[in-house]
Amino acid sequence: MNLVPEKLLHEMSSPGRIAVSLPACDVPETPVPAGLRRGDLRLPELDELSVVRHFTRLSQKNYSIDTHFYPLGSCTMKYNPKVNELVANLHGWRDTHPLIGDEFSQGALELIYKLQEGLREIGGFAAASLQPAAGAHGELAGVFIMRAYHVARGEARRTKILIPDSAHGTNPATCTMAGMTTIPLPSDAEGGVDLHALQVALDSATGEIAGIMITNPNTLGLFDRNIETIAKMVHDAGGLVYGDGANMNAVTGVFKPGLSGIDVMHFNLHKTFSTPHGGGGPGAGFVGVGQELMDFLPGPIAAKNGNKYALYMPSRSIGSVKSFYGNFGVLVRAYAYMRMLGAEGFRRLAENAVLNANYIKVRLEGHYKVKYPRRCMHEFVAMGDIAPGIHTLDIAKRLIDYGFHPPTIYFPLIVPEAIMIEPTETENKETLDAFVEVMIKIADEAKTTPDLLHHSPTTTPIGRLDEVGAARNPVLCFKG
Numbered sequence: 001m002n003l004v005p006e007k008l009l010h011e012m013s014s015p016g017r018i019a020v021s022l023p024a025c026d027v028p029e030t031p032v033p034a035g036l037r038r039g040d041l042r043l044p045e046l047d048e049l050s051v052v053r054h055f056t057r058l059s060q061k062n063y064s065i066d067t068h069f070y071p072l073g074s075c076t077m078k079y080n081p082k083v084n085e086l087v088a089n090l091h092g093w094r095d096t097h098p099l100i101g102d103e104f105s106q107g108a109l110e111l112i113y114k115l116q117e118g119l120r121e122i123g124g125f126a127a128a129s130l131q132p133a134a135g136a137h138g139e140l141a142g143v144f145i146m147r148a149y150h151v152a153r154g155e156a157r158r159t160k161i162l163i164p165d166s167a168h169g170t171n172p173a174t175c176t177m178a179g180m181t182t183i184p185l186p187s188d189a190e191g192g193v194d195l196h197a198l199q200v201a202l203d204s205a206t207g208e209i210a211g212i213m214i215t216n217p218n219t220l221g222l223f224d225r226n227i228e229t230i231a232k233m234v235h236d237a238g239g240l241v242y243g244d245g246a247n248m249n250a251v252t253g254v255f256k257p258g259l260s261g262i263d264v265m266h267f268n269l270h271k272t273f274s275t276p277h278g279g280g281g282p283g284a285g286f287v288g289v290g291q292e293l294m295d296f297l298p299g300p301i302a303a304k305n306g307n308k309y310a311l312y313m314p315s316r317s318i319g320s321v322k323s324f325y326g327n328f329g330v331l332v333r334a335y336a337y338m339r340m341l342g343a344e345g346f347r348r349l350a351e352n353a354v355l356n357a358n359y360i361k362v363r364l365e366g367h368y369k370v371k372y373p374r375r376c377m378h379e380f381v382a383m384g385d386i387a388p389g390i391h392t393l394d395i396a397k398r399l400i401d402y403g404f405h406p407p408t409i410y411f412p413l414i415v416p417e418a419i420m421i422e423p424t425e426t427e428n429k430e431t432l433d434a435f436v437e438v439m440i441k442i443a444d445e446a447k448t449t450p451d452l453l454h455h456s457p458t459t460t461p462i463g464r465l466d467e468v469g470a471a472r473n474p475v476l477c478f479k480g
């Protein structure tokens, strides 16, 4: 860590210092037209090496999966294999253009088709689309599909969607964006959907239920064994079942959601299928559907006719949700991963994701409370109120001092002081042990030297942030 406080670029600026030397201008100079320039640009004046060092140093302050263990529950920050990058950067993929037409895009269409079919098989669905650009975008496409289905059946008044209280925030946000209203469902003592509350909710809106949005395993990392019963209850009420499959790590090759009564589901390729998350994108959100919804899928969709590949629009498609084929470069990465693992590999992926999470859970249980102690899937939720005056935030900040990215905290909302840990299947035992040992050390510090936790992080350029202030009064524009 630097002992000298980091300087901003304009603080390092020295008048007249430059990083480029251009040849003398051999065309007439044209002044910037009046009115286009709002004022003097006070750009810092620096030499090239200082600029390079500055930005390289800044880039090294980032946590990333390539530098640190990143146990961010629900987000699945697993390793992005470097071979995926190599493949995605092959000239034929990287430099192709969607407007060159199907005839010259056979390879690209074949890849899209094979990925689509592979994921469809993993999910147990009848048809699928790779158009959406993210998980939440897949959700939106899925809810549009549900809406189009009800409208096509003359049931436009079905606008209510049930959402368990453990759901990811994107679920209610998606429903609202799609013009639906949401009905929250409480969880039962086991952390699953409360069946009695589900029946009451279904009865309270007869004829208006569009469906349920369910995550299984849910965000508590628990598999809801009642999934088939839940699906039947919702179907009997005329609704559809949306499955949030952002995180399939625990179940690939083990459980096919499409065979458990789920009618429509998205997968995040940037979680389970190893593509990078990126800074808000680009990603890809596969949507798979059962027989009754296939005509509504967003398109174009890749199809195989004889030995040719082509694109088509499903007959009652909700339309395109993204230009051309979606984020093609991401699809190439996911396809490389799929071919690398194969059916056997996907099953082992799930087994290791579950094993790793349970290993950490069991080792931490004597030190942290776990609200739902039954065997977890790919993640589990512990609680950070381990000593008087100690909160989850203190533990998360202290982890940074020890070089670990904190897990997801204060989510899901139904667990007080939640710490949601997802190690992923790509970490080795030594890394898991190092994390566990630090967590145990922090639990001891919480009891013996709580101030260490309250004052952390101490190794970062900035300590605790005023998070509420940052959200309420954002400064979005740098003023040097």
Ligand SMILES: *Cc1c(COP(=O)(O)O)cnc(C)c1O
Residues within 6 Å of the ligand: 074, 075, 134, 135, 136, 137, 168, 170, 171, 215, 219, 244, 246, 247, 268, 283
């Ligand atoms: C990550 C996640 C989403 C949203 O996916 P994005 O690609 O971030 O939009 C939805 N649901 C669950 C359970 C998730 O973990």
